[in-house]
Amino acid sequence: MGWSLIRLWALLVYLFMFLPVAVVVLLSFNASQFGAFPMTGLSVRWFVELAQNEAILRAFRTSILLGTLTAGISTTLGVLASLALVRYRVPGSNLISTFLIAPILVPEVVLAVALLLFLNFMSINKSFTLLLFGHVIFTLPFVVLVVQARLVSIKRDIEEAAMSLGASPRQTFFEITLPLMLPAVLAGALFAFTISFDDITGTLFWKPGGVETVPTQIFAMLRNSISPEINALGTVMIVLTVGLPLLGAAIARQLARNRGG
């Protein structure tokens, strides 16, 4: 079979992946009244309207707060657990790993229902707290997977060298292990933040009435009709969720290079 045929196929698959997204970005600069073709000219008016839309700004604040708290908590839990699994000989560590990633093996809808009903039974109603609990448990497996994969590559020798030169375990951790782990920790936190920021499946179950995150706000706006404002919001989301990880990766590489050089 021809290699050129495979290349053409791959090109078409990439087009399929990116064309619809590119159209969202294109239409967000549409000057026309309606969020659709034909385009009548280029304009940034929809971004201006976006910046003045109180509901959307509120959704952004909610999403950023939720994402930041989620990232903080689930990265802390995930890093501690990963350290235990990578650094110690724990009996049944395979079982523990599977246990820790169970939240993504269960369909998210089921997780959402179970958590909602159980916490409601425990008198925790639909609230920001419930959202936070949900996002933490849902992002934890990703943090564990990412951090564990990177921790494996940090050699124990360096720590042992530090200890043999007289550093205490505490000193070793804060001056050797933690700085070496920093890229892994940042990657985990970034991952957790992005997943939380994007989530809609669980969020629709857990959010109290009147509270919207950015994805649920977009979803609510879709109920009416697709307006250019949604496309503009989509463009902002794409820039944020694609830009942040790329920025994070660049920073991590820079950190690694500084340490290496």
Place this chain on the structure above:
Amino acid sequence: MSVERREARQPWILLSPALTAVTLLLFVPLLFILVYSFWLRTATGADQVGFFFDNWQEALTDRFYRDILLNTLKIAAITTIVCALMGYPAAYFIARSRGNKAILLLLLMLPFWISYIIRTMSWINILGVSGALNSILLSLGIIHQPLQMLYNETTVILGLVHFLLPFMILNVFVSLEGIDVTLEDAAHSLGATRWQSFLEVTLPLSLPGLAAGGLLCFVLGAGTYITPLVLGGPRDAMFANLVFEAVITQLNWPLGSALSLMLLAVLGTLVLIYNRYLGMAQLMKGLG
């Protein structure tokens, strides 16, 4: 306490917050809805505690639920097959290309970071009545009235494929990368044609990746309710939509519990079968 004892306790101290969180926020809630599914929601809206089979009887024998469950599995299966057909050659291209493999991979990872709801709704811009496709066809004079292409089962599958394809490509890519390229050359030098060496060497060796990608596509596809709400019509509800309806709209939580557990049982069985034959390690490779 001796040093060894303390040393042995340390990992458990590090693990305990995460283990506690998963226990209290996943496993206890799952056990709770199992109990809850035997309670009854009375007409007044209060729960009647007890051991009733009514919800399970309704969920398991009502034709309505069974048809939607079967339809959900059908949609997930078609989505998985389309993902495999589209994704395998693309993954093969990335794995065997001599050029910018890093860039190709990065491009592939990008959709993971682009919001699911944005990617889903982006198809409205393409296929909608005043979308890109209709306006192109209109301006070319091929049609004179905009076509109604959205809000049917095909667009639901399209949306799911668009969402899940990167999972398939990534998993196949990971397993193709692990295959020694010289194996194909060896088959070739022993007289196999390129097509034969692919069919008899490369394809079988990459099956674990294909299976991992397939499992992810199927389970994630069968558990969705957002895509049918955005891209489907009124009759394209999937099983997760029924769960959402029961829990959020009708507030019949015991029935919602039974329906959730039904979905978990069906999809969980697939995960267990997969685990039995291929193990979770393959799945982690593609995720991590």
